[in-house]
Amino acid sequence: MPKYNYFAKSLDGREKSGIVEVESIEELNNLLKKEGYFLVDAKEIRKREFYFPWTRISLKDKLFFIRNLKVMISAGLSLTKALDTLFSQTKNKKFKTIISNIKKDIEKGESFSLALAKFPKVFPEIFVNMIKAGEETGNLEKSLETLGNFLEKEYEMRSKIIGALVYPAFVICVMIAIGILMLVFVVPKLNSLFADLNVPLPKTTRFVIFLGNFFLKNSIFIILGLFLFFLFFSYFLKKESGKKAWSLFLLKFPFISSIVKNSNLASISRTFGHLHSVAIPLPQSLQITANILGNFYYKNSLMVASERIKKGEKLSEILKNFGNLYPPVFVEMIAVGEETGETSSILEKMADFYTQEIEKLTKTLSSILEPLIIVFIGIFVGFFVISMIQPLYSLLEGVK
DSSP states (O other): OOEEEEEEEETTSOEEEEEEEOSOHHHHHHHHHHTTEEEEEEEEEOOOOOOOTTOOOOHHHHHHHHHHHHHHHHTTOOHHHHHHHHHHHOOOHHHHHHHHHHHHHHHTTOOHHHHHHTOTTTSOHHHHHHHHHHHHHTOHHHHHHHHHHHHHHHHHHHHHHHHHHHHHHHHHHHHHHHHHHIIIIIHHHHHHHHHHHTOOOOHHHHHHHHHHHHHHHSHHHHHHHHHHHHHHHHHHHHSHHHHHHHHHHHHHSTTHHHHHHHHHHHHHHHHHHHHHHTTOOHHHHHHHHHHHOOOHHHHHHHHHHHHHHTTTOOHHHHHGGGTTTSOHHHHHHHHHHHHHTOHHHHHHHHHHHHHHHHHHHHHHHHHHHHHHHHHHHHHHHHHHHHHHHHHHHHHHHHHO
């Protein structure tokens, strides 16, 4: 039975508040009326559940939710029954709680879109507006299908980008870990051996031994320093100046900048196109699209465009002022869409085009990084082995 934190008043001005356990707000209202009070405000106290700090709702979880919800609605299940089924199928505890709360809100008479809007970090504005459009037109199933297609393409695009970066990042991290372990555990033993044999050490060997001793003596400070660095870096990225600096770095870094630009253009085309297709006002569509972007400069350009469109300017003319972000072909295609009234279909084609460009870029990146990583590992291992073996060769030559 739910609990409510309420505030009530009587006709003579007396006030009453507290927490009560009742079946519904209607029951609470009736109880207060019997006591001579009328209900002013009541909020349900929802049970807080423990989640690990890193618990999150992934794009894959959302895609599973939308796709399965669409199938069940198509099969004739009621929305609450479909949500019940999804609640039992979902493994993510945080998401289970959210689904349960959405179902409760719908049972109280709220719309599905309004229930979703209470969780903006999980269901951004594009979710809410697409579902709202389906509710208003009486075709929720179609809206869910459109939203599912949108999420699927976004998921595929992100997977390609992450897939291209995971392998080199993993190899580099493993190599660094192995290097540190060798410096901490292997080098000190060899150092003591060289000291006992009184062998003259070359500069490279002395450098490796110095690194080993440094890591061994300062391991706690190094770990603490790395932790503080990542803490500061994450805090820095939350500030506007940090977002600007990081976004600019990604837009200027060779090769990575092409992936960043194409991924933002694909997301803008796809999101804006979907919102435009359900007749959401242009300024609002641009604001919603801006809110899903991670890059500060692309986000800012759309917010500026949203304000200037309200003054009667054309989107294509506005985007020309951001030539470093939007290539001429993108702006020209927007202009064609404005003239022909086919903006939605043109944006969808552009989204597919930029997604294909990302696929080509990620394949090229993988083909470039793999041999470079092999060469880098070879140099790293070769330097270490030569540095450690060279004194032993010197010793053998001395014996001869």
